[in-house]
Amino acid sequence: MPQSTEPTYYSLLGLHPWASVIDIRRAYRQLSKLYHPDTTDLPTAIATPKFQQINEAYATLSHPERRLSYDLKIGYSRFGVIQPPSDLNHPVSHSYNWSKSAYLDASDRPLSSGEIFALFMLVLTFVGCLLLAIAIGLTRGEAAFQTDKLQSAASVQQQITYISQLITYLIIKN
Numbered sequence: 106m107p108q109s110t111e112p113t114y115y116s117l118l119g120l121h122p123w124a125s126v127i128d129i130r131r132a133y134r135q136l137s138k139l140y141h142p143d144t145t146d147l148p149t150a151i152a153t154p155k156f157q158q159i160n161e162a163y164a165t166l167s168h169p170e171r172r173l174s175y176d177l178k179i180g181y182s183r184f185g186v187i188q189p190p191s192d193l194n195h196p197v198s199h200s201y202n203w204s205k206s207a208y209l210d211a212s213d214r215p216l217s218s219g220e221i222f223a224l225f226m227l228v229l230t231f232v233g234c235l236l237l238a239i240a241i242g243l244t245r246g247e248a249a250f251q252t253d254k255l256q257s258a259a260s261v262q263q264q265i266t267y268i269s270q271l272i273t274y275l276i277i278k279n
Contacts, residue, residue, distance in 0.1 A: 114162035133163040
């Protein structure tokens with residue numbers, strides 16, 4: 106491995122580049138307990154950057170594609186020969202500034218209990234509105250479709266015809 110002034114993700118976690126996924130996870134858990142700003146005795150100004158570095162290292166080394174890309178970047182190869190990227194015109198990975206987040210990766214972390222509760226309330230509200238709309242539709246029935254506007258000329262003509270026939274029938278019967 107080429108030497109640089111910046112520590113590698115492996116050295117941040119205290120591991121060798123050939124460490125297994127289990128070793129990486131174990132080292133990350135131990136160090137995250139040590140440097141987490143909520144659980145450490147260290148000052149927050151020291152613990153937070155160190156914790157973010159550990160998160161960044163773990164996020165990269167715990168994913169096979171990211172780890173392979175990182176290994177190529179630092180010059181380490183598990184095959185004994187450094188493999189060139191498949192497309193030399195494009196970078197191997199998209200860099201992401203992990204220091205902006207205390208989480209590893211937004212897509213990796215599970216939903217918190219508050220997020221699950223908010224989703225539950227959202228679904229419950231949607232179902233409640235749907236049931237309310239169905240209940241109103243069933244109770245109002247045809248009245249929901251009638252309006253208070255003046256009836257059309259055709260229906261007025263039908264009513265006049267019906268009334269005149271009724272009057273004629275009553276006159277003939279008496």
